[in-house]
Amino acid sequence: MIDLGPHAIFIIWAYFGVALGVFGLIGWTLLDARATARKLAALEARKAPRRTPESTL
C-alpha cells in the first residue's frame, strides 16, 4: 500500500464510498433489468396461447 500521508483516512473513505455507491448502482441496475425481463417473459408466455385462437377468427 502506498503512503497517502497524514490525511490517508479521508482519501480511503472517499474512494471507498464512491466504490460502494457505484457498485450499488450497477447492482441495482442489473437486478432491476433481470426482474423486469423475467416479468415480461412470464407475461408474454401467458399471452401467447391466447393469441392463436383469436388470430384464426
Add this chain to the structure above:
Amino acid sequence: MSNDTTRPQAWWQRIAHPGQFVAWSAPLLWPLTLLTAVLFALGLWFSFFNSPQDYQMGDTVRIMYVHVPNAWLSQFVYAMMAVSALGTLVWRHPLADVSMKAAAPLGALFTALALFTGALWGRPTWGTFWEWDGRMTSTLVLLFIYLGIIALWRAFDDQLRAARVIAVFTLVGAINIPIIKFSVDWWSTLHQPASVFRPDGPTMPGSILTPLFMMFFAFTLLFLVLHLKAMHTEIKRRRVMTLQRKLAQGASA
C-alpha cells in the same frame, strides 16, 4: 403537398422508436462496458501510482479524481434530463420520457457522491466537512430536486401524464444548474473557482490533468452505459404494464 403525409419517417424518428432503439443500442452495451472498465483501471492507476502530490494539499488532491467527475455528472445528467424534458413536451416522444425517468436515480447518486467526496476533501483542506456557501448549498438543492423527481415518477400510475408534469418540473429546476456553475464567481465562497475549463486554459499541470481526464471519461461512460441499460429496462417495464392491463381487461371481459 400530399406527398408529405405518405413520406417515410425520418431516420431519427426510426431510430428513436422504442423497439428500434433497443435493437440498435443493445449491441453497444458490451463494448462500452469494456471501454469503461479499461478507463477506470487506467484512471485509478494514474490516480494513485502515477500522479504527484499537490504542493499544498499533498495526497488529498487524489480525492479530486473522484470528486470532480461526480460533480460534473451531477450537472450533466440534469442537463440531459432537461433536453429529454423538451423532447417530452415538444415532440411528446415516449423515448424522451424513458430517458428522463432512467436518468433521475443515476443523477441523484452522482450528486450524493459529489457531496460526500467534497465533504471528505473539505475537512483536511478547509477544516470543515460542510459550509452553507453557494456551491455546496446549490448542489444540495440539486440533490433534493433529483429526489423530488424520483418521488414524482413513483406518485403517478399513468406514466404518460407523469412525464409531462415531470418535464415541466425538470425545466423549472434547470435554473439551478447555472446557479451551481456560477456560484463560485458570484458569491465569495470556500469552494475554488473553475480551474480546468477556463478561457485561458487549465491552471493544473499535465501530471494531474491526466488522471483527472481519465476518471472524467470513465465516469461519463459509466453513466452512459447505465443510462442505456436502465432505458432498456424502462421500455420493458412499460411493455409489462401494457400487457398486465390487457390481461386484466381480458379477464374482466
